[in-house]
Amino acid sequence: MSESADIFSKFETELTVRPDDIDLYQHVHSTRYLDYVLAARFIQMERDYGMSMQDFADRGLGWFMTSSTVNYKRPLGLGDSMIVRCWIESFADRGCRVAFEIDRQPTGKRSCDGFCDYALIDLSTSRAIAIPEDIRTQYSI
Amino acid sequence: MSESADIFSKFETELTVRPDDIDLYQHVHSTRYLDYVLAARFIQMERDYGMSMQDFADRGLGWFMTSSTVNYKRPLGLGDSMIVRCWIESFADRGCRVAFEIDRQPTGKRSCDGFCDYALIDLSTSRAIAIPEDIRTQYSI
Amino acid sequence: MSESADIFSKFETELTVRPDDIDLYQHVHSTRYLDYVLAARFIQMERDYGMSMQDFADRGLGWFMTSSTVNYKRPLGLGDSMIVRCWIESFADRGCRVAFEIDRQPTGKRSCDGFCDYALIDLSTSRAIAIPEDIRTQYSI
Amino acid sequence: MSESADIFSKFETELTVRPDDIDLYQHVHSTRYLDYVLAARFIQMERDYGMSMQDFADRGLGWFMTSSTVNYKRPLGLGDSMIVRCWIESFADRGCRVAFEIDRQPTGKRSCDGFCDYALIDLSTSRAIAIPEDIRTQYSI
Numbered sequence: 001m002s003e004s005a006d007i008f009s010k011f012e013t014e015l016t017v018r019p020d021d022i023d024l025y026q027h028v029h030s031t032r033y034l035d036y037v038l039a040a041r042f043i044q045m046e047r048d049y050g051m052s053m054q055d056f057a058d059r060g061l062g063w064f065m066t067s068s069t070v071n072y073k074r075p076l077g078l079g080d081s082m083i084v085r086c087w088i089e090s091f092a093d094r095g096c097r098v099a100f101e102i103d104r105q106p107t108g109k110r111s112c113d114g115f116c117d118y119a120l121i122d123l124s125t126s127r128a129i130a131i132p133e134d135i136r137t138q139y140s141i
Numbered sequence: 142m143s144e145s146a147d148i149f150s151k152f153e154t155e156l157t158v159r160p161d162d163i164d165l166y167q168h169v170h171s172t173r174y175l176d177y178v179l180a181a182r183f184i185q186m187e188r189d190y191g192m193s194m195q196d197f198a199d200r201g202l203g204w205f206m207t208s209s210t211v212n213y214k215r216p217l218g219l220g221d222s223m224i225v226r227c228w229i230e231s232f233a234d235r236g237c238r239v240a241f242e243i244d245r246q247p248t249g250k251r252s253c254d255g256f257c258d259y260a261l262i263d264l265s266t267s268r269a270i271a272i273p274e275d276i277r278t279q280y281s282i
Numbered sequence: 283m284s285e286s287a288d289i290f291s292k293f294e295t296e297l298t299v300r301p302d303d304i305d306l307y308q309h310v311h312s313t314r315y316l317d318y319v320l321a322a323r324f325i326q327m328e329r330d331y332g333m334s335m336q337d338f339a340d341r342g343l344g345w346f347m348t349s350s351t352v353n354y355k356r357p358l359g360l361g362d363s364m365i366v367r368c369w370i371e372s373f374a375d376r377g378c379r380v381a382f383e384i385d386r387q388p389t390g391k392r393s394c395d396g397f398c399d400y401a402l403i404d405l406s407t408s409r410a411i412a413i414p415e416d417i418r419t420q421y422s423i
Numbered sequence: 424m425s426e427s428a429d430i431f432s433k434f435e436t437e438l439t440v441r442p443d444d445i446d447l448y449q450h451v452h453s454t455r456y457l458d459y460v461l462a463a464r465f466i467q468m469e470r471d472y473g474m475s476m477q478d479f480a481d482r483g484l485g486w487f488m489t490s491s492t493v494n495y496k497r498p499l500g501l502g503d504s505m506i507v508r509c510w511i512e513s514f515a516d517r518g519c520r521v522a523f524e525i526d527r528q529p530t531g532k533r534s535c536d537g538f539c540d541y542a543l544i545d546l547s548t549s550r551a552i553a554i555p556e557d558i559r560t561q562y563s564i
Contacts, residue, residue, distance in 0.1 A: 016180075016184075018176060018179075018180040019176070019179045019180055019183055019305070019306070019311075020176040020179065020180070020305070020311055020313060022305055022306040023301070023302070023304055023305070023306075024301070024304040024305075024306075024308050024360060025485065025487075026306050029301075029302055030457070030461075030488045030491065031302060031454045031455070031457045031458050031461070032454070034453070034454045035159060035160070035161040035454050038159075038160045038161065038453075038454070039157075039159040039160055039161070042160050042219070042220065043157075043220075046220070052220075053219070054219070054220075062448065064448075064495070064498075065453045065495055066494070066495055067492065067493060067494045067495060067537075068453065068491075068492070068493050068495075069490065069491070069492045070490060070491050071489070071490045072487070072488055072489055072490060072491075078183070078194070078195070078306060079183065079184075079187070079193070079195075114490075160446070160447070160452075161446070161452055161454060163446055163447040164442070164443070164445055164446070164447075165442070165445040165446075165447075165449050165501060166344065166346075167447050170442075170443055171316070171320075171347045171350065172313045172314070172316045172317050172320070172443060173313070175312070175313045176313050179312075179313070203307065205307075205354070205357075206312045206354055207353070207354055208351065208352060208353045208354060208396075209312065209350075209351070209352050209354075210349065210350070210351045210352075211349060211350050212348070212349045213346070213347055213348055213349060213350075216346075219447060255349075298462075298466075300458060300461075300462040301458070301461045301462055301465050302458040302461065302462070317441060317442070317443040320441075320442045320443065321439075321441040321442055321443070324442055324501070324502065325439075325502075328502070334502075335501070336501070336502075360465070360476070360477070361465065361466075361469070361475070361477075
């Protein structure tokens with residue numbers, strides 16, 4: 001990773017638990033928290049960075065997740081609302097690390113946090129490529 | 142069914158497609174539309190009728206779906222927003238029929254519609270019971 | 283519908299409930315039964331009819347669901363196995379009706395049944411087209 | 424962690440991708456791999472260790488995931504089969520780390536790997552407790 005953390009903007013999206021997210025323990029199923037992060041990130045890419053997943057696809061590019069780590073603190077339940085906070089923690093030549101936090105509303109208590117590593121993929125070859133300079137600039141906010 | 146249709150209020154909830162709802166045809170997976178209906182209905186039970194699923198559970202009651210019918214008109218896609226409109230179409234002695242429409246926003250074009258039949262269940266016996274008069278009154282708006 | 287029911291073969295696939303299918307009532311979430319039907323049908327199209335969804339896509343064709351009806355009898359639970367039985371109930375000019383039954387194993391008790399209507403779509407125009415004669419023959423078993 | 428790795432048995436379960444697992448890139452959605460691990464692990468707890476999740480619940484105990492890490496290597500697609508291999512990597516006083524590998528069949532090529540940390544929870548208090556000696560013994564195979 002070539003840059004220090006905490007220099008990029010954090011963006012927030014409010015989401016609400018759906019009944020189909022709840023599991024046999026009456027809590028949000030553990031694999032759904034990452035779905036909330038992806039949903040929030042797709043919104044933030046378009047709204048906050050001005051370059052959506054579709055804009056990447058139109059240039060023949062896609063972001064593929066290469067690893068994910070989630071630390072579970074307090075489960076969410078039926079009807080709960082949450083703030084999903086995401087930011088770029090660092091850039092690598094061919095990808096980036098996106099960190100996240102999910103806080104239950106209205107208490108603001110941490111539900112989980114973690115990070116996802118992404119590679120930028122040339123969709124025509126399915127291979128990782130160096131992040132074009134204009135994209136890196138647009139996402140370095 | 143003991144009452145004529147279209148005499149009960151229609152309630153609306155706005156929802157947004159999540160990336161994990163999208164399937165191999167780039168559209169919302171056909172089984173997820175009903176998840177949107179359930180998510181909207183849970184919100185409307187608490188917000189619009191003033192008696193949530195949890196309130197029913199606290200009285201030892203639950204609503205179990207006995208049948209569902211969905212008519213698919215136009216698929217939703219990644220990032221789409223929708224209005225989910227639900228209403229009670231009719232009551233039976235031990236249940237009710239909830240009709241729904243999902244309209245894509247901002248065009249308002251119909252994405253799908255249909256209805257779900259529910260039975261009111263005594264959770265201690267798992268058997269359908271007659272709808273108590275006060276509940277029927279509270280939901281006859 | 284242009285043909286009488288019960289003249290086409292019924293095919294069976296065994297599936298097992300996954301933990302992420304379970305909902306807050308400790309049962310399979312009501313919208314997942316149709317996912318089991320789709321999973322079984324995809325397997326049966328390839329294995330039993332010899333023409334998979336991918337084979338259709340290779341010809342520029344796809345099956346889009348136009349309506350679904352599910353009648354819920356007895357819920358499945360964590361770890362349950364089931365037989366998903368599917369068959370073509372009837373053909374229309376541009377589509378067909380696929381009926382299904384899900385029986386819990388090993389008791390064989392009915393969990394749910396219903397049917398899905400499909401339209402055959404020309405993927406290049408997204409419009410329904412008449413079912414080509416060779417496809418109708420291959421699926422009329 | 425109080426014990427060295429690679430001393431416990433590895434168990435395998437074969438699973439098949441369902442159509443509802445596929446995402447807009449025509450691959451298994453990234454959050455579903457962990458659902459495969461959980462599905463396999465539930466089977467293995469009952470079949471291989473002889474003490475199922477339900478057996479734990481009957482003793483008032485549950486396993487709650489405290490963190491998960493997934494390394495994605497090669498995506499699975501529609502109709503793919505896989506071997507999900509799981510094992511206990513180490514025990515802590517109040518939990519354990521379960522490692523996993525998912526290999527695509529029949530090639531055996533690695534699709535993803537990673538690990539999940541679990542805490543053993545007293546369901547009556549929702550607090551982590553020390554693993555009872557008999558459970559530790561039964562799972563130390």
